[in-house]
Amino acid sequence: MQSYCSLIYLGIFLPAVMLVYSLMPQKHRRKVLLLASYVFFWLVSGKLLVYLLMSTLSIHHFGLWMASIINEKKSVLAQAEKSEKKEIKARYQRQLRGVVTFAVLLHVGVLVVLKYSAFLGTNFNLLLSALKAPFSIPIPTFLLPIGISFYTMQALSYLFDVYRETIKADRNLERLALYMSFFPQIMEGPICRYSQTAMQLWECQKITYSNMTMGMQRILMGVMKKMVIADRLNILIKVVFSGYDKYDGSVMLIAMVCYTCQLYMDFSGAMDVVIGTGEIFGIKMPENFRQPFFSRTISEFWTRWHISLGAWFRDYVFYPLSMSKPLKNLTIASRKHLGNHFGPLVSGSIALFTVWLFNGLWHGSGWQYIFFGMYHFVLILLGSIVEPFVKKGTEKLHINRGGWPYKGMQIFRTVCLVNIGELFFRANGLSAGIAMFKNMVTNFTFASFRDNSFYKLGMDRYDVIITIVAVAIVLFVSIQNERGISVRKSLAQKNVVVRWAVIYALIFFIIIYGAYGAGYVPLDPIYANF
Numbered sequence: 161m162q163s164y165c166s167l168i169y170l171g172i173f174l175p176a177v178m179l180v181y182s183l184m185p186q187k188h189r190r191k192v193l194l195l196a197s198y199v200f201f202w203l204v205s206g207k208l209l210v211y212l213l214m215s216t217l218s219i220h221h222f223g224l225w226m227a228s229i230i231n232e233k234k235s236v237l238a239q240a241e242k243s244e245k246k247e248i249k250a251r252y253q254r255q256l257r258g259v260v261t262f263a264v265l266l267h268v269g270v271l272v273v274l275k276y277s278a279f280l281g282t283n284f285n286l287l288l289s290a291l292k293a294p295f296s297i298p299i300p301t302f303l304l305p306i307g308i309s310f311y312t313m314q315a316l317s318y319l320f321d322v323y324r325e326t327i328k329a330d331r332n333l334e335r336l337a338l339y340m341s342f343f344p345q346i347m348e349g350p351i352c353r354y355s356q357t358a359m360q361l362w363e364c365q366k367i368t369y370s371n372m373t374m375g376m377q378r379i380l381m382g383v384m385k386k387m388v389i390a391d392r393l394n395i396l397i398k399v400v401f402s403g404y405d406k407y408d409g410s411v412m413l414i415a416m417v418c419y420t421c422q423l424y425m426d427f428s429g430a431m432d433v434v435i436g437t438g439e440i441f442g443i444k445m446p447e448n449f450r451q452p453f454f455s456r457t458i459s460e461f462w463t464r465w466h467i468s469l470g471a472w473f474r475d476y477v478f479y480p481l482s483m484s485k486p487l488k489n490l491t492i493a494s495r496k497h498l499g500n501h502f503g504p505l506v507s508g509s510i511a512l513f514t515v516w517l518f519n520g521l522w523h524g525s526g527w528q529y530i531f532f533g534m535y536h537f538v539l540i541l542l543g544s545i546v547e548p549f550v551k552k553g554t555e556k557l558h559i560n561r562g563g564w565p566y567k568g569m570q571i572f573r574t575v576c577l578v579n580i581g582e583l584f585f586r587a588n589g590l591s592a593g594i595a596m597f598k599n600m601v602t603n604f605t606f607a608s609f610r611d612n613s614f615y616k617l618g619m620d621r622y623d624v625i626i627t628i629v630a631v632a633i634v635l636f637v638s639i640q641n642e643r644g645i646s647v648r649k650s651l652a653q654k655n656v657v658v659r660w661a662v663i664y665a666l667i668f669f670i671i672i673y674g675a676y677g678a679g680y681v682p683l684d685p686i687y688a689n690f
Contacts, residue, residue, distance in 0.1 A: 163685050164344070164433040165386040170379070173200065174437060177343075181441070182367050189364035193338060193441070200343035201306075208305035211274075215267065216333075216340045219315045222263040223322045223329035223336075229255050230325060260323040264316060271312050274302045279525035307347045309522055311340055313472055318354045320476050327354055335362050344437040348430045348687045350448040350468035357443060365442030373659075375440035377648050380666045381637070382432025386683070387674035388630040390426040393418045394675070394683045395618025401586055404596045409604030411614065412583075412596050420582040421631065424452070426686050427466070451642045456570035458539045458577055469522070473515045481511035501548055509541055516540075527590040535581050626673050 163169065177196045181189050202209050233252035240248055277300050285296040318339075321327045330336045339358040365371075400407060400415035407415075431448045438445040448467050455461035462470050481487060487507040495503035520533020554561055580597070587593030608614040615621065637647050651659055 163386070164347070164430050164437075165383045170383070170433075173203075178367060178372075178440065181364075186364055186366075190334065190338060190362060193342065193361065193364070194334060197338065197341040197343040197346065201341060201346055204347065205305045208303055211270070211305045211308065212311060212341060212346075215270075215311060215315050216337045218263065218266065219318050219340075220330070220333050220336050222259060222319055224331065226256055226259050226319075226322050227329035227331075229259065256323055260319055263319050267312055267315055267319075271308060274304050274308065276521070276525045277302065310349045310351055311346060313351045313469075314340060314353075317351070317472060317476065321354060330354070330358070338362070342438075342443075344434040345445065348427065348434065348685055349466075350431065350434070350446050351472050352446060352468070356446055360443045363442075367440060368442070371442050372440050374648060374652065375436040375438075377651070377663065378436030378439060379433050380663065380670070382429040382434075382436065383674075384630065384666060384670050385425040385429030385432065385634060387670055387676060389627055389634070390422045390429065391675035391683050392619070392623055392627055393422040393425075397422060397586070399617050401588060401592075401596075404587075404592065404599065407599075408607055409600040409602070410606050411608050411617070412600035413604070414614070416579050416583040416596075416600070419586045420579045422683070423582060423586075423686060424449075425634070426683055430685055430687070451638045453575055453578075454571060454638070454642050455574050456567060457543055458536060458574060459543055461574055461578060462536070462540075469519070473519060477518060478511045478515050481514060482508060487511065502545070505541070505544055508544075512541060513537055523585070528584050528587055528593055531590050531593070532581055532585045535584065539577060623675075630669075630673070 173196075177192065180196075181192045184192055198209065201212055229252055233248070236248055236252075237245055281297055281299040285299070288296055318327075318336075322329045330339075335358060338361045339352070339354055342357065342361060345352060397415055397419050400411055401419070404412065404415075428449045435445050435447070446468055450464040450467065452461050452464035455464055487510060490507040490510075491504050494506040497503070498506065516533040516537035517530070518533075519536070520529045520531070523529045523532065551561075554566075559566060583596060583600075584590070584593035587596055619627070640647050640650075651662060
């Protein structure tokens with residue numbers, strides 16, 4: 161079972177879970193979901209399920225440990241004199257900080273060893289070679305569990321929230337295990353907070369006709385994105401990115417745009433299936449996309465793309481760093497010399513740099529991922545620096561920044577910058593990304609279209625037409641959503657004939673035009689590897 165859009169998941173696994181879940185009394189449904197989640201993880205990662213189990217047991221233990229310290233603190237404070245309370249709070253806070261630090265180092269340490277040890281070891285050996293050292297270190301290799309970055313971040317968010325006392329530590333191991341392992345989200349997220357899904361999962365609502373039909377609609381849309389668009393683009397992208405030196409700049413440009421489209425359709429399609437599956441069971445999961453290609457700035461783009469990841473870095477990295485004593489002192493000093501706009505940017509840039517370094521590394525262990533993170537860091541920082549000058553310039557020129565011509569220019573600029581970032585993200589290494597970008601800029605011709613060699617890259621005219629039609633469907637739905645109109649809710653208000661006609665039309669569109677069978681190579685879930 162390599163994908164949420166696979167026949168095994170949609171045709172066998174999910175219906176079987178729904179059937180058994182529906183037949184069980186409410187108090188046993190949570191056991192069905194937990195067992196299904198562990199079976200699912202075992203099917204995709206085998207014995208590596210042990211890492212998920214260890215992570216779950218670990219956060220349960222550390223959560224209870226912190227809870228005991230918090231309860232003891234409250235008890236002591238209730239009996240203490242007013243003059244003693246500050247010192248008592250500080251003493252217990254140090255204990256809590258020690259526990260959460262140890263827990264975080266443990267989880268992050270496992271992630272670093274499994275995911276980054278080969279990258280770190282290879283680069284360390286390159287450094288030793290440059291220094292002409294007579295030895296090198298062995299490069300370890302480890303099997304990486306599917307979704308480890310996702311469930312590790314869920315585990316850390318639980319620990320941070322218990323530490324901050326925004327939630328209470330859960331004594332119920334079964335409930336915590338279900339929160340950590342719920343099968344639709346385990347491979348590609350979204351990265352849920354305990355407060356968002358744990359209690360919903362525990363309630364185990366009855367599967368209703370309304371939830372099932374709405375969930376199925378969402379799932380079908382996701383399958384269409386994946387099978388009709390993302391999988392169809394896969395051959396062209398693999399051919400061009402693996403043999404980029406054979407093609408001119410126009411092919412580089414097409415491949416770059418196709419990959420950005422593929423990445424969005426694959427990941428947002430998976431999220432449609434994930435959230436639709438949750439909806440069937442009455443569980444409202446956080447949205448992970450909100451029409452990102454209508455963003456006017458790179459900063460806005462990252463509040464609309466992979467929302468749960470951005471929110472995680474904002475709440476658990478950016479804000480804590482920004483509010484730390486050294487950076488607060490730096491902000492105060494910077495304000496005096498640079499003013500109210502540029503002063504906070506000094507300390508803010510340090511926090512932002514950290515976020516984007518981690519963001520790049522989260523996606524993978526390679527220099528192209530670090531470059532990807534630094535690329536967005538620079539763009540966002542530059543946007544903040546030039547904003548006052550842009551505002552002043554547009555006011556002088558009497559340009560309406562709220563008008564559609566200006567908005568359209570901003571959206572086009574943002575889409576271009578995003579595509580360039582994704583070129584480096586997908587390239588087979590940083591040097592390949594630089595070579596592809598250089599080729600696109602310096603060797604831009606239309607020779608591949610004039611001699612029809614473009615159609616030998618894996619997509620014929622038929623594939624191009626089908627892709628354009630499918631993208632147009634997604635674009636229409638996105639425009640409606642951006643206008644605040646839910647296509648699914650609007651469809652639900654239509655009569656039964658119209659509703660089912662649309663659903664069957666989408667099903668047949670997938671069956672007839674889905675990219676599967678001879679000549680097509682299904683795309684493995686991209687984000688499941690991060």
